[in-house]
Amino acid sequence: MPSSIMPIRICDLRLTKGERAVLGGVDLTIDKSGITVIMGPNGAGKTLLLRCLHGLIRPDQGQITLGHLRVADSRDQQAMVFQQPVLLRRTALQNLAFAAPVIAKSRPQRLIEALESVHLADRAHQPARMLSGGEQQRLALARALLGKPALLLLDEATASLDPASVLVIESLVKAQSAQGTKVILVSHDQGQARRLADDVVFMSDGQVAEQSPANQFFASPRTPVAKAYLAGEILL
Amino acid sequence: MPSSIMPIRICDLRLTKGERAVLGGVDLTIDKSGITVIMGPNGAGKTLLLRCLHGLIRPDQGQITLGHLRVADSRDQQAMVFQQPVLLRRTALQNLAFAAPVIAKSRPQRLIEALESVHLADRAHQPARMLSGGEQQRLALARALLGKPALLLLDEATASLDPASVLVIESLVKAQSAQGTKVILVSHDQGQARRLADDVVFMSDGQVAEQSPANQFFASPRTPVAKAYLAGEILL
Amino acid sequence: QSTTSTQNSGLYDYLLPLLKKDTGVQVNIVAVGTGQAIKNAMRCDGDVLLVHARSDEEKFVADGYGEYRRDLMYNDFVIIGPKADPANVAGAGDVIEALRRIRQAGARFASRGDDSGTHKKERSLWQAAAIDPDAGSGQWYLETGSGMGATLNTGVSLGAYVLSDRATWISFANKQDSTILFEGKPALFNQYGIIPVNADKCPNVNREAANTFTQWLLSETGQAAIAAYQVEGKQLFFRTPARLHSTIELK
């Protein structure tokens, strides 16, 4: 029931590391299905926000609800692909088999299909850690999709992929979204954001600066900070 | 003497992993200074080629010369930034101090300047491993530039940077190149390649498919495989 | 269960095959210090006790742990020291004088310091000589807190004097330049007793085999065998009372 985790409400999320408020009161409601792209400069807190949503970090303060669920209760409906994928010290296929729910395990054909969907079928028996950077990222995505999650979180999952792989993953993500999975994706790639986003959340300095439908955001961002970002102008 | 490592000649470089010829006879001469961008699909062997050049991998067969030098003799004139930067478990500043040549150490101001050049001065005393992905990559670049290398190798060094950081790094790389450093850069980002490249090397399936001046490559790639790549069309 | 000194002397390696041939009884030896042997036996870990500490043995039987006690054999103690003999122990008239000479010469003396039969004997001799060695503990009086062999290793290496039972010394291989300097006085006799563990207290005891073993050792055959045991041409044990701490477990 993918709809049961909607809407996602984040309320006054705060997180301090050392003396820095790395998340300084994030307020955000995501109530539309489809693909939400989070953009923003390095260090804006995009990864931290995603990790809070996924339950990897417990914020110092604030509330997150997914539908009627709290983060802890929604975890088996979520899947996440990290910026730097961590693969087990096993073959590509064994990596999938390990992650597969019990049902899928009884049907090894499912795993092969999953490998094929990310064009890695011929690497099935290669040690996963020996794959090229792009191949590892594709494998991580295949692994995340095995559980048929209701919410898919992607943290710069295509950052080191070639154009073709990017398109492959984008179409996989779109297809998944079309099946009702809510996708939240962090990306610096404006082309990708334009191609995928239904709406855009722009973060800056530990806060949400702007949230707009995609076409509106790219046509004319409401905040100066987003405008500068898109122009590559933010002073670091 | 940056010129002493030119021209870079790679002759019939072969490398087999398991049963796959991951480098299948690479022939390449880079004789112009400036910035050379290597492009090609995931798994084409770009990273492996760079690693061979840097002396990290000993090829099964083939020859590499840099000017009159062999790889082993040119190492102190090279620096490399990896796809996934590895930082020491210390603060950002200590990471630079560790890498700094003895001369620079006596002038701590040099290190602060290096941090400023990648806009990380205010993160100087933060543990390097706690920096955001983009911040880590910038720190790795600053570290690589400390030794004033004659040859700078960058492996998708801007893959997870925000547009502003990308521009910062690009301008740093350009400035370095203008000072006579030869730069070889692997990237999937066509925009970046167009902005930076003096010439482009296109790799596919463990071989060099095409080597052209940048404007010519982007205007009309000679090989069908490069054409398809630029269009995002290669079948994986 | 058996003690270190009898085991180190090699007596069991010689006796047990003879016993097996005569009676068919298979014996397992566990060699530990006297005090430990007696306490192990009180926990019923053993079938026969072979020790040398007469008063403890008698208490053991009186408390009902042992069926009876018999003198088994004896040997004697000797004083070991460096050949140079700085305290001239060899010239002493009796053991008391020997100890006094050691003390007066300021020579070092290695004691077992482990409450073993040998140690108790040594303490009683110091007392008889009216010397309190504890005052010099760590300076000239070195309590090794170890078995006979280890104490000999220490004493020999330091050129110190040691009171040892003759059997252990004769079969001891690391003599270096030490030798027997004082021996043969009745005050130095060392009696071994044998006690079958009381099967009423310890139902696990293999009573029949324990008796067979004890009786064989006490019989003419056993006694003759003990007397016939020699190392380097020297007789180690003599038929009649002697002491040694061991329990012996029979299988």
Add this chain to the structure above:
Amino acid sequence: MNALAEAFRLIITLDPDLFEILWLSIRVSLIALVIAAVIGLPLGTWLAITRFPGRKFCILLLNALMGMPPVVVGLIVYLLLSRSGPLGWLGLLYTPSAMIIAQVVLITPIIAALSNQVIENLHQEYSDTFYSMGITGRRAVVAYLVDARYALTTCILAGFGRAIAEVGAVIIVGGNIDHVTRVMTTAIALETSKGNLTLALALGTVLLTLSLLVNALVIGVREYAAERQYA
């Protein structure tokens, strides 16, 4: 040098006594090692990856137990197995089983503490991913053990080293009975107390050679497997 020659002589003459003792040493230590590994590896792993109050203290305790004196372990096991002890009815005292028990008690903390550290390092890398995939409990433990298998061999070898070299505990619970519970280390101790230092050293050399062989075997297998498979 004499000791080396003597060791060599003992080995090439295939001295049957020596081989009986050697074989018992190997058997006892290997069985103890297997048991200790079966307990210690999952325990160390589990403590590395779960979080509960008192966890830090458990790890601390494991580390401290690495420093448990063998004599004390021997005494405890002795008191348990003694005929008047709670497990006396098993009749295990002065048998090889008793020695195995003592060695297990001795080396389980070592294996657990060392594997705990190894897995903790791996956990830094894997934890987010495992958390995300909902891998917990037994599945996580097994996954960590499998993925750290090469590094864990060193922990196991450390445990083996301690077991095979151990004398204080086995002499108390085994009794060093000839042909029954005499192992290499107790034989060495016996020869030392007899003053036969050369023979003792020769036996030590043999034991060390054995240890070298076992280690070579394990490390050889590990290298072979690592080369053919996954980095």
Add this chain to the structure above:
Amino acid sequence: MNALAEAFRLIITLDPDLFEILWLSIRVSLIALVIAAVIGLPLGTWLAITRFPGRKFCILLLNALMGMPPVVVGLIVYLLLSRSGPLGWLGLLYTPSAMIIAQVVLITPIIAALSNQVIENLHQEYSDTFYSMGITGRRAVVAYLVDARYALTTCILAGFGRAIAEVGAVIIVGGNIDHVTRVMTTAIALETSKGNLTLALALGTVLLTLSLLVNALVIGVREYAAERQYA
């Protein structure tokens, strides 16, 4: 239970004999540990990061030496230090120094072998970067030791555990001489041979408590530092 009560009594009555022995144990083991760490950590690290023919064999040897019986180490040191031995002129036999030497010989391989494994794991991560930066030799060794400092404490604690629990070697070279070389473990062995099992266990409890305290201290410092600084 009796043993616990007795241990408690010994400690609260501040038994002077006990504290003399305890203090000697700590002194000997800590000095041995420091020396062994100064040798073993760089050695293990160096073997993890350099490549030369015979390196595999050296690592194998270290692993095997972890299984060196203390009695044998004791004998070798004894023969070296005995008056007729090559180092006899130093007059160290039956002194605390002799015990330190024996413990160093015993635990250096342990610390080296375990740290070798820890550093090898880190090396997988760092090697390319260090190679690229031209960091080799002493600088690399130091860098690895610094960056793996938290994981290395476990190796060091394993070495400490072995040292403080060790009896076979120190009793041979130290002689367990009262007021001179009597340490906790040899005192325990003595009480055991006297049959004073309760007292022996009490001493064991005291030793274990000591071990626990040292471990708590080290782990405490580590956690504190790790929290305030770098992950």
